[in-house]
Amino acid sequence: MSLSAFLQAAGWQNAHIQPMTGDASARQYARLHSKGRSAILMQAPNDGSTHAFVAVDHYLRAQSLAAPTIYAAQPDQGLLITEDFGDTRFADVTDKDAANASNLYELATDVLIHLSRVPAMADRSIYDGKTMATQAALIFEWALPGKPLPDQTMAAPLKDALIRAALPFDRGRRVTMLRDYHAENLMLREASGLGAAGLLDFQDAMLAHPAYDLVSLLQDARRDVDPAIEEEMTFRYMACADHDSTDFYAAYALYGVGRALRILGIFARLASRDGKTRYLDFVPRVRANLIRNLAHPHLSDVAGILDPWLESTT
CATH class of the missing domain: 3.90.1200.10 (Aminoglycoside phosphotransferase (APH), C-terminal lobe)
Known part of the structure; x- marks a missing residue:
């Protein structure tokens, strides 16, 4: 699935995409803005790390900890749209x-x-x-x-x-x-x-x-x-x-x-x-x-x- 198709299927096809500073990994992040809401787009290599992120996210949330809600996922393509926790680290x-x-x-x-x-x-x-x-x-x-x-x-x-x-x-x-x-x-x-x-x-x-x-x-x-x-x-x-x-x-x-x-x-x-x-x-x-x-x-x-x-x- 292409990125545009993923965004379309998730309902974010008209979102403004704002690139974010990356980290030491090969993952890329962007903030999506659409109709007064925001979310985080993550694009990762197809190395299994996205599947792992989803599994650990579900575990943490089941333990009442604040891992981000996952709005849409195509783990096989390394694509996720998740809850935006803002910028206050x-x-x-x-x-x-x-x-x-x-x-x-x-x-x-x-x-x-x-x-x-x-x-x-x-x-x-x-x-x-x-x-x-x-x-x-x-x-x-x-x-x-x-x-x-x-x-x-x-x-x-x-x-x-x-x-x-x-x-x-x-x-x-x-x-x-x-x-x-x-x-x-x-x-x-x-x-x-x-x-x-x-x-x-x-x-x-x-x-x-x-x-x-x-x-x-x-x-x-x-x-x-x-x-x-x-x-x-x-x-x-x-x-x-x-x-x-x-x-x-x-x-x-x-x-x-x-x-x-x-x-x-x-x-x-x-x-x-x-x-x-x-x-x-x-x-x-x-x-x-x-x-x-x-x-x-x-x-x-x-x-x-x-x-x-x-x-x-x-």
């Missing part, structure tokens, strides 16, 4: 008014607490130590501009060390992990309770340890989060979701390392392959988070492997 609010940051991060943390209390999706891939190690290996494939690739002899030891570090947590309960859960993918809505947090960009959801999305939120690659807020929200999550602090902090550091390595590899690939160099501005922050997480005693083996590379890239 958590990121924009916290950047303009730091006084609101604590309240918004509390709301975002409460969404994760809610996800920890409801049944996880039954048909998602599992994010375990092997998955984390595989994703971290991207740092061996793409060099940051002006920086050396890690020594390839580190690859196998690093993978083994990450898998060993994850073993205690691979045996625990998993929750639905939204993966890219951060302030730019959260929209502030005029609603009460958890409904005030509009959720976006969740098509890559997996089943993972609860600490993963909390790290994604509080160790944001794109902006600094006040350390006091990070500490407060971590305490809040552990208290409300009933997690042992010793184990949770170790998991938090581990998944912080895995996420940081994956992001550094993605940013290097975006810059080198796709010419998207703006993401390089975030590298120092991600690197700092990586080093901070590696200081946890549970990750001493991982740190011993990565330290020479980190020293060479200062």
Whole structure:
């Protein structure tokens, strides 16, 4: 089905199409305006991600969370028309008014607490130590501009060390992990309770340890989060979701390392392959988070492997 035919079938054939700024993916977004109403048009590659978006969207809405209503869908063609949550991202609010940051991060943390209390999706891939190690290996494939690739002899030891570090947590309960859960993918809505947090960009959801999305939120690659807020929200999550602090902090550091390595590899690939160099501005922050997480005693083996590379890239 062509785009024009899709819009016609959905009743948006006369809409004004306003392109929107894209993200790091190959998806394209536009805002549709017609007869005083608006919606979001998403065009994605035919790679299965649209089917995944629809499935996760239905799951989240069934759990009383604010994923967008889907008005029309042709997943096989990567086409969706969804509810428009507006332009007020958590990121924009916290950047303009730091006084609101604590309240918004509390709301975002409460969404994760809610996800920890409801049944996880039954048909998602599992994010375990092997998955984390595989994703971290991207740092061996793409060099940051002006920086050396890690020594390839580190690859196998690093993978083994990450898998060993994850073993205690691979045996625990998993929750639905939204993966890219951060302030730019959260929209502030005029609603009460958890409904005030509009959720976006969740098509890559997996089943993972609860600490993963909390790290994604509080160790944001794109902006600094006040350390006091990070500490407060971590305490809040552990208290409300009933997690042992010793184990949770170790998991938090581990998944912080895995996420940081994956992001550094993605940013290097975006810059080198796709010419998207703006993401390089975030590298120092991600690197700092990586080093901070590696200081946890549970990750001493991982740190011993990565330290020479980190020293060479200062």
